[in-house]
Amino acid sequence: MTSVDLRGLRPEEWDEWYSGLELAFGGIPDSPEERELWRELTEFERALSARDGDRIVGTAGSFPFRLSVPGGAIVPAAGVTAVSVAATHRRRGILSAMMRRLLDGVRAAGEPLAVLMASEPAIYGRFGYGIASRQLSAEIDTSRVRLTVPPEADGVRLREADPAAVLDECEALYARLVPGRPGRTERLPGWERLEVLDPERRREGASRQRCVLAEAGGELLGYARFAVRPEWDAAGARGTVVLHALEAPDPAAYGALWRFLTEIDLTSTLRVRSRPVDDPWQHMVDDLRRCGVRLRDGLHLRLVDAGAALAARRYAAPVDVVLEVEDAFCPWNSGRWRLAGDASGAECVRTDAPAGLALDVRDLGAVYLGDTSLAALAGTGRVRELRPGALAAAAAAFSWPVAPWMPHGF
Template sequence: MTVDVRALDPADFDQWYGVVDRVFGAVPEDPELEEFWRTVIDPARCLAAYEGPAVVGTTQTFALPMSVPGGGFVATGAVSAVGVAATHRRRGILTSMMRSQLEALREEGVPLAVLTASEPGIYGRYGFGLATQQLSLEIDSSRVRVEVPEGAEDVTLRYASPAEAASVCEAVYGRAVGTRAGMFLRTPGWERHPLLDPVGMRDGGSPAQCVLASRGGEVVGYVRFHTKPMWDAAGPKGVVTLRDINADSPAVYGALWRFLCDIDLMSTVQAGNRPVDDPLLHLVSDVRRCGVRVRDGLYVRLVDVGALASRTYAAPVDVVFDVSDAFCGWNAGRWRLSGDGKGAVCSRTADPADVALSVRDLGAAFLGGVSLSSLAAAGRVRELRVGALTEAATAFATPLAPWLPHGF
């Protein structure tokens, strides 16, 4: 039978969701997680690959505005739940679904698509470029000190119920979300995401705990975490696992990290997703004992190259890009980008090209975390006018590394 990729029939949502579960391992999902995902997934934004009445492939997008350099937010299709039944691999189903999804986003007027990859080697062929990275840390808190900035002693810390503190924590997150590119503005329903606390995701640790940081009676930071008591013959060696942390100032941030590293009976602090330029790296007394590792984060795809006009630039730029895009042909050709710290315009042009690159590499550089010069050194970007590459690379750079704080 032939396979047809089309919009999901809402009556088939349970079947569609079951295929997603099977593709990702067939382990029954925690009821709390399943209820959340069923709440935020919009069946109208789901695509299915049908073989007769059977769903054999899945994908969907969340409509999540994403922060871009300059502090603005851009309509973004956050691609998720991508999978093909193991019985139907290598038949072009994934390619058909990705093409249909990108075409749907274009028709909707959404200029960006993003995703996190279960396997990094899959999505480059569809024009997604690695745009952010993330750090994981395993801090030996029995030997590492956190040297807090001036003003940290004025910060008051107190425990609070995660649920009861949710609104004040969201207010702190809301103040932080525009400071880095790559962060999502949480739309209705997504404020529940940081509160999810299924037992299976605690790795034997405690229910989620929350500590609020206040100054002058106002909540100016928070941290959510788990603790896992452990012992050996020498005594306690418990583990603190960070869920998320946000603060309005360096002093507050330092005070919260010092707290995490000073909890009684704990000797290790684990953090699974931090920005690559996390200030913590400059607060710890011994970075070698922090077990720092780097891995891939967010992949960005320009559905419309004109999205380059949605961000600002660190230096004046006037460059013509010759963009190749074999998957979404409407992007292929020459585009002139002119902009600075106040704004930008990007439109098609017949002028000679200054820099040649693929839409994948343009997506990688879009948020400012990947240098066009670095991509050129890898042979993936070509300078056609002397000086154009440095001009573009300088303009695309951002003061803070882009970062995706949570999955989707």
């Protein structure tokens, strides 16, 4: 950090700060409407700039999110974002210094969790982040794959509408769904506009964004935002439907929307990105092999206040275990914690009692939302059972019937 000054971001520095971030991510500038919206969403009091003389060489910040956790509680969580270091200033400790400042600020703000979406997953483990959710993507060959949907889907009315005109209705549906799946965030004011931000340069040859609503009895049951990329060859049309978002808690509406997307004229592929790993369409298709399913990391999560974080969620089975936690980057979490809880509530307090399990805070973050099994991590040697039976009981408790999922980036 010699000669580098780490300080808060000033409003008059934002354009330079954001341009440095763009350069770190490839150098292609965002459209004016994208820049304008991200400036409005920037939390200046939570943003950092690293300066070397008159040049910004590092950026970082966070958003004051509220994250759903197993059991439906909505927990304050810092959404770490805009992290970059100039290529000319690597290996000088700038990233570590920014992470230190951010996490100290998160702790001071009383936010027990920090989360991020990693551009390079290998970076953040050393700062205590574990991969807490995964994302599913697919390339469905709709010329060969058929769906079986609930019979009630025939009674669902589908209506195409302008995405911006129906945004408030769709956001109201989204908000009702947040507590039901771990890993979602309540939308901060203005964030709903990101859902319909549709700059042409990001379309990759596809149409403008479209929206179809699923309704019955005048009630909105679900929606899908999508685009169509036309393509032709000597044999005819082979266009691609690109799914941007789909929310439908009602099985009939869900089936009707997926059937619609797979039957759009002049297309033979449905491209699916960033969906939950337990997305039900996988059990509707007749040939999963022709769907090109892939998994990747999603939300990375860190416990900033281990006791408060573990007490905030609910547990799928009764648990009473002492955890020996190691946390080199946030040492206030290190030590023994007694976790006792079930589906109705939990408490987690300091203790001198013998530990049943020993693990690093990174692995505690990986299991926190229920995506990863403690037993699987024990197979790597990273989670150690110190009392017979403690692993099986804790693994059952930390599991959750609904897979965690963060539906958007930040």
